[in-house]
Amino acid sequence: MSTLIGACIIGQSGGPTSVINASAYGVIRTALDSEYITNVYGAAHGIKGVLNDELYDMSKEDDSELALLMHTPSSALGSCRYKLADSEQDDTDYKRILEIFKKYDVRYFFYNGGNDSMDTCNKISKYMQSVGYECRIMGVPKTVDNDLWGTDHCPGFASAAKYVSTSIMELYHDARVYDSPMVCVVEIMGRHAGWLAASASIATHFGQGPDLVYLPEVAFNIPEFLNDVERIYHDTGKVIVAVSEGIHDENGKLIAEYGAENAPVDSFGHKQLGGLAATLVNMIKDRMGSIKIRGIELSLLQRCAAHFASETDVQESFLAGKTAVELATSGITDKMVGFERSYDNNSNYICNIKLMDLSAVANAEKKVPREWINDKGNGMNQAYLDYVLPLIQGSPKMAYEGGVPRFAKLKKIIAK
């Protein structure tokens, strides 16, 4: 393919992860060093930064500070949840993007996100082709949900999985401190796919994990759940439940909504929405009376705990960003950089690059295979463990200052 010389934009989109900045750094570092890329711009809050002409000049950042992005959580450039209209219906945004691309001579666009971000990439690419503006567009995946189609796994997932499984392992020990019975319900992110909640089973695999694990892939049966909790409670005195926020009944109704319906309005006038963990806690109390029970939401912590990221995930995230730039400058466009696994002769896991069409990724969702979940739908099989364990290896090689992590502090100088 022809050589294409010009500036590049890197944008981040959707919910952040512990390692999305490692991917951004893969793009930025490689682009700054590329002979084909004249300028490297970071879009402030994803595509909104392009629309608002708010681009950071990444060449103005200190190299050492940029390198800290490898272990800095959240989206350092800022993110957005902005959906582009179809260009046939409304091309206002596209015209504006073209205007900005022309203004800065942008010939490379790298977008770091999930399904919706790949959709954004795909739409921009199609529009640029339709107006004859030469530009190479690559998607760099991220999501703690691990639900992107076509790739073996997504950057961000493994770090969240390592944090979730270890935190639950620690809770397991904490729950056993007294000789009195206790139930603990832990709510984990994942609306449509249960990859992350399933990682709680890693702790179980090592003999220190939840008794019951529920994913949205299997319809949640409330009476069966309560029977299981009660049985384990009477057998062992300790019950730990790990549950994906997106579990639903056989009609597709979210279990969290059972709580919402019952949720009363407090004296401030607010509906007291306790989330899924609180809903299940109340169901268990309703069945079993006033037992010692605790609902724990891992909340935002699970997607930003860079201090306990998987170094494998960190390195792969960097690789995805780096590869996106290398392939784009060599002529590839309209692809997402995904992963494919293989094993060497000693059964060591190897992560290979695999390219996917943006359009295919944009409109699909990958769920946990039913056969990786046990028959009763309340735990994971060995196949899941074989899948996940290679991904969570290695402690993050972070910089520290004063005993706490030293995260990147960017100057964010607006490009002229």
Next chain:
Amino acid sequence: MSTLIGACIIGQSGGPTSVINASAYGVIRTALDSEYITNVYGAAHGIKGVLNDELYDMSKEDDSELALLMHTPSSALGSCRYKLADSEQDDTDYKRILEIFKKYDVRYFFYNGGNDSMDTCNKISKYMQSVGYECRIMGVPKTVDNDLWGTDHCPGFASAAKYVSTSIMELYHDARVYDSPMVCVVEIMGRHAGWLAASASIATHFGQGPDLVYLPEVAFNIPEFLNDVERIYHDTGKVIVAVSEGIHDENGKLIAEYGAENAPVDSFGHKQLGGLAATLVNMIKDRMGSIKIRGIELSLLQRCAAHFASETDVQESFLAGKTAVELATSGITDKMVGFERSYDNNSNYICNIKLMDLSAVANAEKKVPREWINDKGNGMNQAYLDYVLPLIQGSPKMAYEGGVPRFAKLKKIIAK
């Protein structure tokens, strides 16, 4: 003093920490190696294990497994919250303890806990003296609350402080990912003393922390709090609040109880108690309308996150246990092993051992000095940072298996 030869018991009591097992290991390892100690018994669930004649023979454990206690969270021997009656009023328990001590020829008793545990130590010691049974009794401190009197700090506190400050630093980054405004209220352990909530200010010190930090040491003024939140919200669009669970109004009424009063009963018949974070979230919503706001309870995670303990804390915790045995076998009794700090010529922090009378520790509580808190009572001064920073240094040197921590698995063989 005279040489005393016999068995020892180590018990753990009260809420666990990330490093209480490092102290237990300090006792167990040193006792197993001592020429004065004939047998080392671990009490199952603290003093209850003594009363129930449920003692583990620690000599039956593998050395390598015992060594893993250094980085295993929670109380490996099990804990309890059992308060002994005054022996003058009811000496049943004391007679039973004496019976067990005689049965196993126990001449050393080490108890690892907080104020109440020191009270237990003190009562047992006085009783043994009154009946002329020679026995040396030492307290080994622990508490994430850091509220033990007389010692510079308590084992367990620094690890929790490191986890809390780093988690909030990560949340700070997460809260800034979108360009829309957001409020985040983080609830931290500490009913009477705010040492741990104050650690959130470490993140602020490094420019990535909460805007407001509230401790139980200062009466919480609700209108002022809401004014501050509103002002910062309008100035910067992002507000992070760190708050100790024990904050109260000027009359001593817990702020969490404001929520409890307003809390309605759901259709299951349960009072919907959301805790302090939920109470403050509702107060803010009431003032500011439907803004994006999130309440996060660090819950049990903050006291069991061994994966991110302070190695300084781990080593000091071990030292406390080890020293307790060394001093007891050399003739000391009725003391708690505390810490006193000094600084060398290069201003490097040094941790020295300091002995305290059990009776003095049992009945006192150490609060954060008012002058370490800012005038408005919503943040910390440099004095607190100077105090806490030396304590949180160092990453835990843990063993891993399959990508997650390898915690100790004890055989717990009951002594005959």
